[in-house]
Amino acid sequence: MSTIWDDVRRGFGDIWPPMLAAVPIGLLFGALAAGKGLSPLEVMVMGIFVFAGGAQFAAVELWATPAPIGALVFSTLLINARHVLMGASITPKLRGFSRWQKFLGLYYMADENWALAEKRARTHRLTPAYWFGMLTPFVMCWVTTSTLGAVVGAALGDPRRFGADFAFTALFIALVAAFWKGRVTFWTIAASGAASALTYRLIGPPWHVLAGALFGLLAAWVAAGDGAGLQRKPEKPQAAPPEPANVARKTPEPARP
């Protein structure tokens, strides 16, 4: 039994820095949503049922009266499209999870807790206790702070005064650093950043997320191929630098079906 609580504690121990960083973001989100005419109750319902920071910010940006449902759903789908790949990448690591634990656990999979789970899975078995130990406080914090932000938003004044609007950016930069794997990561970041910023300027949100993600992937694919060519291994093509996390299924140059 003690190991379950150990894992719950570990989950909390890992999630609290991002959780703290999300406090001003939650308040900011609530304040912005209130500014667009959403009630605190609506902000709370959105936090509980949607729970996707980036998509929620984009939605508030698009919000009008009456709500443009089609545009809101499409923007949400586009910004969250990355979840498909994130889910595909984390699913093989959820072996100890029951069916309902998977379906409930994935409901609240967000960038931060997914990233931490991936990091954890590189060295340990991912347990439901760890996963839900991360998720529960994180979700509660987001719902509470965003609702609070909607209630007191107007009183807080301009969040830019405290630089609170930049907390999200700084947090993501720190998370990117946790995924650093050398040259391939460098090209990924450069391509994604350039494509996203350009798309944002020339076309506008939410397309910048899709463009950045696609160009980042493309750059990684190209850069990894380069590495394989330079290493000139006659038999076993180990393209990327050896990564213990991926050795589970070793397929030397698989014949494409």
Place this chain on the structure above:
Amino acid sequence: MTLDPQNLLAILGMAIATYATRVAGLALAGRLQLSARAQAAFDAIPPAVLVAVIAPSALATGWAETAAAALAALAATRLPLLGVVAVGVAAVVGFRLFL
């Protein structure tokens, strides 16, 4: 404390769209046979997406934000998560005063 029906409908639509993207991976996971190269691209998903989300704020907002992002990136090489956030937020407040 109001709940406008149209707003509620929009929120539920967003919730369904979000959950669909989150569980889709369950069906996909077993079927992915990745080459080493594709695996590298797959591993690049998190940094690619994270950067794509923040690039407008970091690169297309103003010099203060770009400078603060550069400083945060520098901080990320040595500081833990919360330290990087603190540096970034403090830097952006400072740069906005002077730039």
